[in-house]
Amino acid sequence: MGQLLRVPFRGRITRGFALTLSETPPAFSTKPVMAIEDESPFFSPALLKLVKWIASYTASPIEVVLKTAVPASVLKPSARPKELLFVEPTGSAGDLTKHQAQLLADIVRVGGGWMQQLVKEFQTSPSTLRALERKGCVSIAARQSRRDPLAGRSVVPTRPLQLNDMQAQALATIFAQEIGGRGATALPGDGRGAPRPVLLHGVTGSGKTEIYLQAIARLLEEGKGAIVLVPEISLTPQTVRRFAGRFGGQVAVLHSALSDGERYDEWHRIRTGEARVVVGPRSAIFAPVANLGLIVVDEEHDPSYKQDETPRYHARDVAVMRARFEGARIVLGSATPSLESWLNAQQHKYELASVPARVAGRSLPDVHLVNMQQELERMGHVPIYSSLLLEAVRSRLDRGEQTILFLNRRGYARVLDCPDCGWVAECPECAVPYTYHRADQCLRCHVCGGWARLPADCPICHAKELSYGGVGTQRAEAALQACFPRAKILRMDADSTSRKFSHDDILSAFRAGKADVLLGTQMIAKGLDFPNVTLVGVLNADTSLNRPDPRASERTYQLLAQVSGRAGRAEKPGEV
Secondary structure: OOOEEEEEEOOEEEEEEOOOOOOOOOOOOOOOOOEEEEOOOOOOHHHHHHHHHHHHHOOOOHHHHHHHHOOHHHHOHHHOOOEEEEEEEOOOOOOOOHHHHHHHHHHHHHOOEEHHHHHHHOOOOHHHHHHHHHOOOEEEEEEEOOOOOOOOOOOOOOOOOOOOHHHHHHHHHHOOOOOOOOOOEEOOOOOOEEOOOEEEEEOOOOOHHHHHHHHHHHHHHOOOEEEEEOOOHHHHHHHHHHHHHHHHHHEEEOOOOOOHHHHHHHHHHHHHOOOOEEEEOHHHHHOOOOOEEEEEEEOOOOHHHEOOOOOOOEHHHHHHHHHHHHOOEEEEEEOOOOHHHHHHHHOOOOEEEEEOOOHHHOOOOEOOOOOHHHHHHHHOOOOOOOHHHHHHHHHHHHHOOEEEEEOOOOOOEOEEEOOOOOOEOEOOOOOOEOEEEOOOOEEEOOOOOOEEEOOOOOOOOOOOOOEEEOOOHHHHHHHHHHHOOOOOEEEEOOOOOOOOOHHHHHHHHHHOOOOOEEEEOHHHOOOOOOOOEEEEEEOOOOHHHHOOOOOHHHHHHHHHHHHHOOOOOOOOOOEO
């Protein structure tokens, strides 16, 4: 089961997956399978069981779930790796010219490489390399080249850290239950049981990632694999660096920003067992990890784990079910757990592991609430930044420390209206106000993605003066730059991270101290660890309370608690 087949269908040849095998012939006539395209199954029995469960639970067609579980690029012939010429040193000869001898020494020093790269790096020619081959100094053969999504990205090797008592207890809780042992959840029709999920409730900065790393290391020693889910693509580069620094080439990354070739290579590295640790957002839960031992769902409360198109699955719930089907362990980690996970822990459906304090005895940041109504009375208008926040930013600039500013609304102004007649620029499809984006001088709908040109005047009364209401990240950036002209400010939102590697580039520049302030939406609110950040400012902190969402208060608290946790994560105290 699970193999990719070539079959006749409606007068054409197409491909499909074998879902079940039956020894009894069906009551209707069938056509024979033309070929098995790949003897190795694309779906293990447990993964196939998971696909069927998702189709049933979400009332989705099973073919749609199959397409979700296997990236389209994996099935594209054009995505297969191309063969390139690889040059490998084999020996030395005495009749080399000076240039050939130096070239051979360079090839030996770097251990060989792709011909195209060596020609460029050592300023030589293919004919010179062929001459070395004829003299028996190198071998040149065609090899498949891997498209590495981490190529050119620095990864610093790390060693396990000493866990404090609370971290060690949490790690012990993860391994307290034996597979199929007492307390395990028995599966219908399956002889083995799966350990209960573990809810790891640790405050921000408590060292949850180190617990994940040491849990995975123990399972890798047992020959098992792991999947680590993160809620945002923006968190993937930092998380991948941490895991690659500990586990090297055993780490694979899967997310939508990869090219078809990169995704093809990473997926097949996982399938063949070359990569045993997978990191990625929600779609990574379908990674074909053999002998899966652990699933980690970091920031398990995050709403981005819910897919908003068919099949509308929640990656956290799918992860729990996959762990059950695989007989694997699962850890749900968060400083602000979702209410349903917390209830499951209270009802002992989940094991609860708590880490209530930061590592090394560091304190949580001091939090100040600023009533902007008082700023209005003092200044005669509502400013974007309170005087307290501006003074706090100024003191960080003077001390060489960094600041994170959080505003969960991108664009320049959230509404464009006419002060004379009250006209509001709205999306005709969604009936919600357009957001004005100053970078390209257009109006954009953040619901459907539609856009319109910026009008020269009001289409109703033809007034020339239009009003820009509300504040987005672009406007907040411009205002902050006006207050601190010499400050280096980075903005991180959906508009500034559209190109490949942009998430990683922005965060790497901020980590390297090339910017004083990082301003962004919710993609900077969680999971990031910058030792020099001592100040977090939250603009319009209560805006999300007014959303028409029954979870508005819960998610507002989670966002505020998460972004507050970015401050004071090292020796210097933090302030919010």
